[in-house]
Amino acid sequence: xxxxxxxxxxxxxxxxxxxxxxxxxxxxxxxxxxxxxxxxxxxxxxxxxxxxxxxxxxxxxxxxxxxxxxxxxxxxxxxxxxxxxxxxxxxxxxxxxxxxxxxxxxxxxxxxxxxxxxxxxxxxxxxxxxxxxxxxxxxxxxxxxxxxxxxxxxxxxxxxxxxxxxxxxxxx
Amino acid sequence: xxxxxxxxxxxxxxxxxxxxxxxxxxxxxxxxxxxxxxxxxxxxxxxxxxxxxxxxxxxxxxxxxxxxxxxxxxxxxxxxxxxxxxxxxxxxxxxxxxxxxxxxxxxxxxxxxxxxxxxxxxxxxxxxxxxxxxxxxxxxxxxxxxxxxxxxxxxxxxxxxxxxxxxxxxxxxxxxxxxxxxxxxxxxxxxxxxxxxxxxxxxxxxxxxxxxxxxxxxxxxxxxxxxxxxxxxxxxxxxxxxxxxxxxxxxxxxxxxxxxxxxxxxxxxxxxxxxxxxxxxxxxxxxxxxxxxxxxxxxxxxxxxxxxxxxxxxxxxxxxxxxxxxxxxxxxxxxxxxxxxxxxxxxxxxxxxxxxxxxxxxxxxxxxxxxxxxxxxxxxxxxxxxxxxxxxxxxxxxxxxxxxxxxxxxxxxxxxxxxxxxxxxxxxxxxxxxxxxxxxxxxxxxxxxxxxxxxxxxxxxxxxxxxxxxxxxxxxxxxxxxxxxxxxxxxxxxxxxxxxxxxxxxxxxxxxxxxxxxxxxxxxxxxxxxxxxxxxxxxxxxxxxxxxxxxx
Numbered sequence: 001x002x003x004x005x006x007x008x009x010x011x012x013x014x015x016x017x018x019x020x021x022x023x024x025x026x027x028x029x030x031x032x033x034x035x036x037x038x039x040x041x042x043x044x045x046x047x048x049x050x051x052x053x054x055x056x057x058x059x060x061x062x063x064x065x066x067x068x069x070x071x072x073x074x075x076x077x078x079x080x081x082x083x084x085x086x087x088x089x090x091x092x093x094x095x096x097x098x099x100x101x102x103x104x105x106x107x108x109x110x111x112x113x114x115x116x117x118x119x120x121x122x123x124x125x126x127x128x129x130x131x132x133x134x135x136x137x138x139x140x141x142x143x144x145x146x147x148x149x150x151x152x153x154x155x156x157x158x159x160x161x162x163x164x165x166x167x168x169x170x171x172x
Numbered sequence: 173x174x175x176x177x178x179x180x181x182x183x184x185x186x187x188x189x190x191x192x193x194x195x196x197x198x199x200x201x202x203x204x205x206x207x208x209x210x211x212x213x214x215x216x217x218x219x220x221x222x223x224x225x226x227x228x229x230x231x232x233x234x235x236x237x238x239x240x241x242x243x244x245x246x247x248x249x250x251x252x253x254x255x256x257x258x259x260x261x262x263x264x265x266x267x268x269x270x271x272x273x274x275x276x277x278x279x280x281x282x283x284x285x286x287x288x289x290x291x292x293x294x295x296x297x298x299x300x301x302x303x304x305x306x307x308x309x310x311x312x313x314x315x316x317x318x319x320x321x322x323x324x325x326x327x328x329x330x331x332x333x334x335x336x337x338x339x340x341x342x343x344x345x346x347x348x349x350x351x352x353x354x355x356x357x358x359x360x361x362x363x364x365x366x367x368x369x370x371x372x373x374x375x376x377x378x379x380x381x382x383x384x385x386x387x388x389x390x391x392x393x394x395x396x397x398x399x400x401x402x403x404x405x406x407x408x409x410x411x412x413x414x415x416x417x418x419x420x421x422x423x424x425x426x427x428x429x430x431x432x433x434x435x436x437x438x439x440x441x442x443x444x445x446x447x448x449x450x451x452x453x454x455x456x457x458x459x460x461x462x463x464x465x466x467x468x469x470x471x472x473x474x475x476x477x478x479x480x481x482x483x484x485x486x487x488x489x490x491x492x493x494x495x496x497x498x499x500x501x502x503x504x505x506x507x508x509x510x511x512x513x514x515x516x517x518x519x520x521x522x523x524x525x526x527x528x529x530x531x532x533x534x535x536x537x538x539x540x541x542x543x544x545x546x547x548x549x550x551x552x553x554x555x556x557x558x559x560x561x562x563x564x565x566x567x568x569x570x571x572x573x574x575x576x577x578x579x580x581x582x583x584x585x586x587x588x589x590x591x592x593x594x595x596x597x598x599x600x601x602x603x604x605x606x607x608x609x610x611x612x613x614x615x616x617x618x619x620x621x622x623x624x625x626x627x628x629x630x631x632x633x634x635x636x637x638x639x640x641x642x643x644x645x646x647x648x649x650x651x652x653x654x655x656x657x658x659x660x661x662x663x664x665x666x667x668x669x670x671x672x673x674x675x676x677x678x679x680x681x682x683x684x685x686x687x688x689x690x691x692x693x694x695x696x697x698x699x700x701x702x703x704x705x706x707x708x709x710x711x712x713x714x715x716x717x718x719x720x721x722x723x724x
Binding site for chain 2 (some may be wrong): 055058079080081082083085087089093094108110111113114115117118131136140141142143145146147148155156158159161168
């Protein structure tokens with residue numbers, strides 16, 4: 001597994017821990033169940049914390065804790081399961097989450113751009129993914145019809161600007 | 173019709189470049205067939221029994237003559253000289269070589285066409301009424317909103333990996349030719365008491381293994397809010413639709429399991445948030461911009477009655493039959509809507525040769541403002557023909573075997589590709605449709621029988637829409653033998669109904685006789701020339717059961 005964060009291949013500074021494991025020092029990612037069971041202790045820890053949501057675990061239940069959570073990892077159990085695209089958008093657009101939203105699991109290169117658009121800023125990818133493959137697939141498309149979590153200007157907005165400019169020219 | 177601007181064109185070009193790279197990786201062996209599968213399925217490339225099949229999107233069924241000529245060219249150059257129009261108003265080529273697909277996509281892009289989202293678990297090509305812009309009681313041209321939805325749904329990052337495929341249909345008239353209540357979302361354009369135009373929304377319709385009729389979840393969504401509303405429906409479905417079982421993954425199952433009230437509540441809650449956020453607010457100026465592409469063509473001021481037409485009707489019985497069945501009323505005096513049957517006697521429903529495509533393109537250019545439509549019943553429509561030109565149009569169509577006067581009649585059948593092409597099928601559909609067509613070939617008899625829709629599917633996935641055929645035929649496999657189960661009373665119009673199973677299935681040798689018996693029974697009990705479906709609604713299934721099974 002390789003980790004890409006904001007387009008750069010980086011070392012993972014978080015450790016994903018099992019529900020029975022003892023918590024190591026430093027940044028950890030725990031399951032939703034563990035977060036809910038040990039919420040008070042985990043909130044009080046003096047280290048970054050991430051929560052991993054499985055498909056079927058929407059972000060609503062941790063919305064009130066997002067002030068303390070540094071990272072939300074969203075699972076793609078299989079590439080065909082696209083629930084986490086909605087979860088990512090809800091985290092960014094509904095709950096205003098500013099921390100890391102990480103895609104984990106079965107992440108295909110052809111999905112990079114969709115994930116970025118939905119608000120993922122970190123992706124765990126297969127070992128055969130190179131910076132070239134990343135660059136090619138993260139930018140397959142340069143225009144976007146619909147608004148999403150990435151704040152990209154939409155085709156509609158481009159059209160409106162073109163029309164406004166044409167009108168300015170006409171009146172000048 | 174809609175024309176691409178620089179942005180639309182650039183997106184399609186970028187998609188072609190991306191797919192060319194993916195095909196290159198497959199052909200070089202870098203990708204296995206398994207790895208290539210999710211990629212080709214995002215672009216309409218299926219692997220069928222004998223070859224790859226390429227499905228081309230025809231947005232809401234509208235084509236220009238130029239586009240149809242390009243399809244003819246592709247059929248000639250890369251396929252076997254014909255294509256197949258589908259129940260989703262698209263066109264399929266059954267025999268392209270994978271290595272040629274990028275070149276085909278280039279050809280398509282040169283006429284503003286593509287294969288985007290013609291397969292895969294995403295929002296598919298939006299379908300609509302083939303009489304759009306010509307129908308008498310139309311509230312608003314449904315192609316305007318269809319185009320807006322096409323753009324919004326294209327490469328939607330959140331909804332490209334839905335639990336299952338997703339189909340949206342739009343109708344702009346109270347009489348529904350787009351079968352909106354058997355779609356995942358059906359949109360009925362309506363007008364409220366204040367004269368404002370908005371949208372009535374149905375969700376959870378569909379055929380397949382578990383046929384369901386769509387439920388109304390909104391009575392009036394204002395124009396500006398349509399995309400926010402649709403995104404709300406899609407988000408609820410994407411998050412809560414089942415992913416554990418492919419046969420229970422369509423939105424109809426979600427709606428059925430949680431109930432229409434709960435579905436409505438969840439959609440309304442999500443809609444309220446999206447509406448508040450505002451990003452999907454649809455500016456009315458943009459609607460107006462799209463609307464300019466669908467302005468009515470410049471119709472002439474003509475008297476409604478045409479002496480040329482009346483004379484020809486009296487002089488030629490064949491022409492008179494064609495006018496009776498294939499020509500529909502137009503909203504403008506002196507004009508008519510012409511339906512072109514792709515169901516010649518004994519032919520393959522929906523098939524069209526490249527020569528025929530060229531002929532239709534020429535006729536459309538000369539007689540119908542350079543455009544035409546594909547219908548979900550697998551025929552073509554010329555929406556704006558002067559009544560006085562009907563005899564000339566008829567002669568031209570006849571010369572290309574395109575004037576079969578059977579629209580809406582017993583030989584105007586819908587059939588899926590079936591076991592002749594499809595890897596999923598249990599039984600053959602096309603040969604059966606051909607046999608039925610031969611049996612009822614006598615055109616005078618067809619007109620005597622009147623409106624009767626026979627739909628045939630080769631398996632329970634129901635691509636031939638058998639559930640909503642007035643007579644539905646479903647191919648099933650019993651220990652390696654093909655059997656056909658018959659249903660009666662289905663309909664896909666504004667009175668949508670799922671057909672009732674009439675009894676035990678028939679063998680291939682029996683089924684055409686069974687259809688004959690059903691027709692004879694109907695003729696025997698019909699009153700005042702009522703249609704088959706009206707007779708069925710009046711008398712029910714019993715008379716048909718009796719005549720089919722009592723003597724056996």
